[in-house]
Amino acid sequence: MRIVVCVKEVLDPDAVNNYALAGRLEIGEDGKSLTQTTIPRLMNGFDEQALEAALRLRDAGAEGRIGAVSVGPDAATILKHAAALGVDEIASVLMGEPSPDYHVVASLLAAYIRSSGDADLILCGRQASDDDQGVVPALICEALGMPLVTNARAIELAPAADEPTLRITRVTPDGDEVVEVPCPAVVTVSNELGEPRYPTAARKLAARRMKPEIITPEALALSPEALQPRVVAQRQFVPTVSGDCEFLPGETPAELADALIARLRQESVIS
Amino acid sequence: METKTVAVCMWSLGQGGLPVGTEEALTLGRKVASATGARLHLLVLGSLPDDCVETAGRFGVDDVDQIEDAALEAFSPDAYVEALAGYCQQESPALMIFSQAADTRVVAPRLAGRVGAGVVMNAVDVALGEGGGLQATASAYGGDTQMVYELSGAASYVVALSANALLPEPAEGGATQPGCRSIQVDLTGTNERIRVIEQARTEGPRLEDADIIVSGGRGLGGPENYKLIEQLAEALGGLAGASRPIVDEGWVDSSQQVGLTGKITRPALYLAAGISGASQHMAGCSAAKTIVAINKDPDAAIFRYASYGLVGDCLEILPELIRAARQ
Numbered sequence: 001m002r003i004v005v006c007v008k009e010v011l012d013p014d015a016v017n018n019y020a021l022a023g024r025l026e027i028g029e030d031g032k033s034l035t036q037t038t039i040p041r042l043m044n045g046f047d048e049q050a051l052e053a054a055l056r057l058r059d060a061g062a063e064g065r066i067g068a069v070s071v072g073p074d075a076a077t078i079l080k081h082a083a084a085l086g087v088d089e090i091a092s093v094l095m096g097e098p099s100p101d102y103h104v105v106a107s108l109l110a111a112y113i114r115s116s117g118d119a120d121l122i123l124c125g126r127q128a129s130d131d132d133q134g135v136v137p138a139l140i141c142e143a144l145g146m147p148l149v150t151n152a153r154a155i156e157l158a159p160a161a162d163e164p165t166l167r168i169t170r171v172t173p174d175g176d177e178v179v180e181v182p183c184p185a186v187v188t189v190s191n192e193l194g195e196p197r198y199p200t201a202a203r204k205l206a207a208r209r210m211k212p213e214i215i216t217p218e219a220l221a222l223s224p225e226a227l228q229p230r231v232v233a234q235r236q237f238v239p240t241v242s243g244d245c246e247f248l249p250g251e252t253p254a255e256l257a258d259a260l261i262a263r264l265r266q267e268s269v270i271s
Numbered sequence: 272m273e274t275k276t277v278a279v280c281m282w283s284l285g286q287g288g289l290p291v292g293t294e295e296a297l298t299l300g301r302k303v304a305s306a307t308g309a310r311l312h313l314l315v316l317g318s319l320p321d322d323c324v325e326t327a328g329r330f331g332v333d334d335v336d337q338i339e340d341a342a343l344e345a346f347s348p349d350a351y352v353e354a355l356a357g358y359c360q361q362e363s364p365a366l367m368i369f370s371q372a373a374d375t376r377v378v379a380p381r382l383a384g385r386v387g388a389g390v391v392m393n394a395v396d397v398a399l400g401e402g403g404g405l406q407a408t409a410s411a412y413g414g415d416t417q418m419v420y421e422l423s424g425a426a427s428y429v430v431a432l433s434a435n436a437l438l439p440e441p442a443e444g445g446a447t448q449p450g451c452r453s454i455q456v457d458l459t460g461t462n463e464r465i466r467v468i469e470q471a472r473t474e475g476p477r478l479e480d481a482d483i484i485v486s487g488g489r490g491l492g493g494p495e496n497y498k499l500i501e502q503l504a505e506a507l508g509g510l511a512g513a514s515r516p517i518v519d520e521g522w523v524d525s526s527q528q529v530g531l532t533g534k535i536t537r538p539a540l541y542l543a544a545g546i547s548g549a550s551q552h553m554a555g556c557s558a559a560k561t562i563v564a565i566n567k568d569p570d571a572a573i574f575r576y577a578s579y580g581l582v583g584d585c586l587e588i589l590p591e592l593i594r595a596a597r598q
Contacts, residue, residue, distance in 0.1 A: 021550075025415070101389075138383075246578065247582060248579055269540050
């Protein structure tokens with residue numbers, strides 16, 4: 001079984017959140033990029049959990065190779081992190097633009113997977129914490145004609161199946177759902193999967209020597225149509241928040257509580 | 272860009288009325304159709320809800336289109352994508368609008384991939400840009416920022432409108448009398464590849480439907496204090512929710528998570544205790560009519576969204592609130 005995990009480098013969403021809340025988020029001259037160099041770059045958290053899901057499958061006895069692939073200008077750091085966690089192959093599809101259109105990204109990922117020996121399972125984070133779009137997994141599944149299972153919290157090989165089949169516990173608004181899907185399939189992983197592992201020091205050292213396979217878009221011989229962007233970011237801005245909070249008076253917790261309950265009853269918010 | 276048809280897509284799975292968010296999607300559809308001289312269609316997969324045509328008329332829909340097939344009676348992503356792709360082939364809509372929910376988060380981008388359309392999720396608006404083409408505005412970074420995307424380069428687009436992004440507004444010129452059309456799509460070759468082994472079961476009432484929600488976050492200090500949230504929720508006749516950090520810490524089950532990657536709620540009262548107000552969380556509750564925040568830090572972001580604020584330790588204030596609410 002070959003598992004390919006798609007990973008993306010993002011700006012640390014917590015740092016972005018802190019700057020935004022402090023009203024100090026800076027947007028560059030192009031009107032759309034966040035330019036603060038003090039914001040760390042790291043692997044998208046949901047993608048880290050997708051990697052963890054792949055490693056857990058191997059821990060549970062799934063045989064085969066695990067690869068990690070990223071599309072972007074420079075993915076070496078996050079790919080080495082993936083290597084340190086235990087993946088066997090790392091590949092970087094080079095793109096000049098820092099945030100190419102999702103359609104182009106999905107075309108490149110699908111073409112890479114096809115040209116590198118196909119995959120039985122393609123794992124992705126449920127969405128990237130920068131743009132939150134979460135559409136690349138669906139576009140890959142359509143490009144490769146595979147089924148898509150979203151928001152997995154647990155993935156295992158289904159027992160006693162004739163052909164390789166995955167049993168997946170999905171997070172849904174109505175609670176957990178358990179589904180089975182035959183391989184090959186695209187599966188997205190949600191944060192409910194739980195804490196991803198940390199690389200050991202020895203693994204980190206070994207990973208430093210591992211070089212990602214570099215793939216140019218030209219080498220994937222895609223049609224101009226597949227490389228035609230369809231949704232292009234023009235502008236990014238920080239939306240304004242109303243912010244006219246009335247702070248209720250009170251010297252003690254009891255006074256504060258009484259003031260709130262009285263006000264909510266007065267306004268008929270509660271009975 | 273020549274725009275002929277804007278279609279709002281929905282399915283109710285025999286639930287009776289129109290799904291939450293349909294009126295908002297129709298409001299956006301009407302706006303884009305008016306701006307581009309397009310006809311507005313409402314596409315229904317499966318059975319037609321009772322009040323569907325009347326509501327469609329109120330929102331200025333020109334045609335109600337329906338695809339009926341046994342394969343669409345229950346939600347099945349493969350059949351739904353196939354039906355929608357068949358519709359796109361026959362009708363060539365310039366824009367397909369979905370109300371964003373768990374199902375549409377799967378179906379909308381798959382449809383885009385299938386028919387070669389561009390796709391934008393988490394949209395809060397679609398409007399004509401300066402160049403005369405359509406632009407979609409969508410939230411990013413959990414709501415910290417918004418991104419404006421230019422929709423050009425594809426013949427058609429799929430947009431999913433965020434829950435709570437706008438208020439429903441019926442058509443200004445009064446109700447229309449939409450025509451009803453039955454659209455035929457051959458779904459006989461569609462085999463659902465995903466087999467459901469255990470269905471999801473909602474246990475008790477859902478946060479999405481709650482009128483009153485009391486949520487707790489890291490400010491509770493530890494999992495043992497979450498019972499204060501549950502007790503206050505009970506005293507107020509509401510449900511208990513949680514922020515993502517304490518779900519990730521394992522204090523409470525993920526079904527109680529409110530936020531961008533959890534439940535999108537719209538209660539009359541949302542009381543947040545010990546929650547800092549990260550945009551990711553606010554995406555799940557900012558549509559509440561009244562937000563109350565309790566936080567030690569008077570500069571906490573949550574107070575920017577709140578109507579009423581209590582500054583103090585939620586562990587001291589919550590027991591007093593439970594007492595006062597029970598009186």
